[in-house]
Amino acid sequence: MRNYDEDITLMLKVKNGDIPAFEQIMKKHEKPVINTIYRFVGNRIRAEEIAQEVFIKVYNSAKRYRPKAKFSTWLYKIVTNTCFDDLRKKKNISASFFENEIPDPKQSSQDIILEKDESDCFVREAINSLPKRQRIAVILREYNGLSYREISKILRCSTKSVESLLYHAKLGLKEKLMPYLKEGKI
Amino acid sequence: MKCLKARRKLIAYLDNELGQQERDKIEKHLNSCAVCSKELNDLSRVFEAFCLHEEIEPSPYFRNIVKQKIEEQEKKPVSLIEIFRFAIKKPLPKIAVLLLLIGLFIVPAIISKSSAATKVLINVEGIKPNFCDPIKANLRKITGIKEVSIAPNSSTVCITLKEGKHVNLGEVERAIRNAGPYLCKDFNVVSSSRKKSKIEKEVNE
Known part of the structure; x- marks a missing residue:
């Protein structure tokens, strides 16, 4: 609950143009967000690119942000939609899945x-x-x-x-x- | 509880997402059903394997890249494509944006097209009132221009050229001469910003 409040407070600061607050949000959530996307797309580089897109969307949506639900729910909604958009754009994602990821024995x-x-x-x-x-x-x-x-x-x-x-x-x-x-x- | 129903609930049971009443029912069933108990065991083994899944670390430049992209985005002017995208995503401002675009681009385009007409006024000697059809027909045939008007009781032939269209005045003269005993006295080429109807009105006067 404490985390939940912290995130919302930070996000409301971002809404008022507070860049350090946005950096704090990124610092806190970058790893779980990247890992969620990585597990979805199966490619590290792509995962980072999508995660960048996610945080840009978070920043752009800050002005319209209303703390109706948990911050994580809102954040992962953006993550999910961005992953689905990426999948639509690149239907051959499964082909690239093993490109760089399977270690060579x-x-x-x-x-x-x-x-x-x-x-x-x-x-x-x-x-x-x-x-x-x-x-x-x-x-x-x-x-x-x-x-x-x-x-x-x-x-x-x-x-x-x-x-x-x-x-x-x-x-x-x-x-x-x-x-x-x-x-x-x- | 039957096996089929119990199995459909096993995942939610493992995820601790069932109410107490349902949990009790499942547990009661599991105590009496070896097959479902094995299924539960297998499922929990599979999901233990998930813990092995590696985690990746974000690159050290990750936050800087995001900040840089945001800065670039803020410097960039909003493109028409983005306005369209926004209009498609948000149903409420959709109509407003559409109207704005029509106002900004389509209406001026229509107005400029209609007002960019050029008129050629030809003073013709010998025109007989109410007997001008051969002139019109010849002009249309020879020059290919359809916008030809001759006001009743007037000696002025008006050719209206739309934007980008040209006419050969020699051809116009030939067309009028071939239509009968007519003589083109002078030509006036006027670029006008007024609408076609206004030009015709002027000819009529």
Whole structure:
């Protein structure tokens, strides 16, 4: 609740043209925002570019900002919409997914790191195979710890729909990841 | 509770998103159903694997890049495309922006087109009142210009040229001469900012 109040106070300062307040917001949220986008698009460079777009949108929307909901809900709504816009622009996103991201086994000398990277790839590949709404719902729930209610506000649907989205998403993920779990690769 | 219903609720159960009553029902079912218990176990194992997912660090220049882009954006003038985009996104100012654009660009364009007409006034000797159709027909045929008017009881032929259109005065003379015993006395080419109707009115007078 304290964080929630802090964010809203900062955002209201940004609304009045306070640039240091905007920097504080960026400093606080840049990492979770970039990671959310990274998990969605699967590419570091693209994730940073989209995150830049997100914070520019935050800055531009500051004048119209009204603290109706939690700041994080508002922020992740922008994140989600920007990710969806990017997906529309670049339909070949899944093709670029593995471009720079899968580590080359020959390049790594440490087996532990290799194993971690490999299991990471399985998880990422499984998430990337989900439809966009299921994918973002899983990411927001699993990595950002958002409640069904918050996700419903972000995706503009009912909590029942979020429950259904996550049910189908997680069953799909289970199907994809169970074989690796059984083989002990994860 | 049946297995199918219980399984649909397992994810929400794991996410701790169920009310106490529903939780109790699920737990009661899980205690009596080995298949659903295994399913719950598998699901929780899968989502434990999510913790392995690596985190990335933002680049050290991230904030500076954002600030730089904002500064650039504020220096840049607002383009027409952005006004259109804004109008499409926001339904309320949509009509206002549309009207503004019509006012700014379309109306002046229409006015300038209609007012950019050039008139050619030809004083013709020998025109018979109410018998001018051959002149009009010849002018239209030879010069290809349709905007030709001759006022009744007048010896002035008026050709109205729209913006960008030209006429060969030699052709005009030939067309009038071929239409009958007429003689072109003089030509007056006038660029006018007045509307066509006004020009015709002037000819009529």
